[in-house]
Amino acid sequence: MSTNHSISERISTNSLLRYTVPAASIVAVLTLCHALTGWVDLTTLYILLFPVMVYSALSCGIGPSIVTVAVGLVGVRYWFVPPIHSLRVPATAELISMLAFLLASSVVVATGEVCRRYNQRLREAQSELEVKVQERTVELATANKSLRDFSARLLQLQDDERRRIARELHDSVGQLLAALTMNLSGVRADIDRLRKTATALADSEALVQEMSQEVRTISHLLHPPLLDEAGLASAVRWYADGFAQRSKIQVDLDLPVDFRRLSPELETAIFRVVQECLTNIHRHSGSAIARIRLLHLDGHVLLEVADEGKGIPAENREAMLSVGVPGVGIRGMRERIRQLGGSLDITSNGTGTLVLARLPAVANPLAEDLAPISETSTTVA
Secondary structure, three states: OHHHHHHHHHHHHOHHHHHHHHHHHHHHHHHHHHHOEOOEOHHHHHHHHHHHHHHHHHHOOHHHHHHHHHHHHHHHHHHOOOOOOOOOOOOHHHHHHHHHHHHHHHHHHHHHHHHHHHHHHHHHHHHHHHHHHHHHHHHHHHHHHHHHHHHHHHHHHHHHHHHHHHHHHHHHHHHHHHHHHHHHHHHHOOOOOOHHHHHHHHHHHHHHHHHHHHHHHHHHHHOOHHHHHOOHHHHHHHHHHHHHHHHOOEEEEEOOOOOOOEOHHHHHHHHHHHHHHHHHHHHHHOOOEEEEEEEEEOOEEEEEEEEOOOOOOHHHHHHHHHOOOOOHHHHHHHHHHHHOOOEEEEEEEOOEEEEEEEEEOOEOOOHHHOOOOOOOEEEEO
């Protein structure tokens, strides 16, 4: 069909072909019918000529159609209407039939010209619409690229801000709290003379100790020093231990002995995904166990986090599959993984949820100076 359409377009846009093709078709039909004289009557001849008239009117325009009608009438008169081989006015019956053919052809030519012009306007409108669609597509692609760049920049700024806050808490507030603790300890040595205030001082010191511990915990959760100093494996093991103690959820951790250091961006992204997954397990799954598996495979890093909880509700899964609007935490995980060229798959049913992240392994150039990990798997209850 596309070939026929291209041939028709070529004929309709070439002036010579617009006149030549229908005229040649009329001559071919007349020649064939003349060769079959005795088998083809005048009515059949008009019927055979009529499709050529229709084609000429619809595809070639009013000029070629008039030429085609004229050639057809002259050929019919000269070869088929008595007296043949003459252009004199024929008898009344033949003249009426020729006039009827002329009238029908005129109606077809007029109708075809209207349809042809209408189709021409439709093609022009379609071309304009295609140009506008292409322009909108380019604008949409540009907007999507700008949005991705902004999202990547936002995540980078968020990580930098967490590092800064963690450093400030450790360097300023932590030192002040340590000095205050020492001062309170000195005051407590004299509580024998201040028995009425001894209990208040002891409570104050305990509160300061608790506050110091809380600040240290917040600082480590924002950006664990182990992540920069000892690597991803140590940071994940430290976080899993703390999570198990706080949530009373058993964490099975599977890490290879020779797990190498990765780039800082990759280690940070994987650690944030582990944090988010364990947080979701504690808040939503109702599972008593969580499993974390981390390994290298075929130049990629694979992270699996699974639970045995109640899974993601059906309506939330349908929303994620149909309109692609997950929660903020899932959206953040996917954006981090995508910015590093990886993929994130989530499988969930009534027996649990599995989060699988796959990222290209980018090694840390300082990894040779770091000590190897001494254990492969850990179970924390």
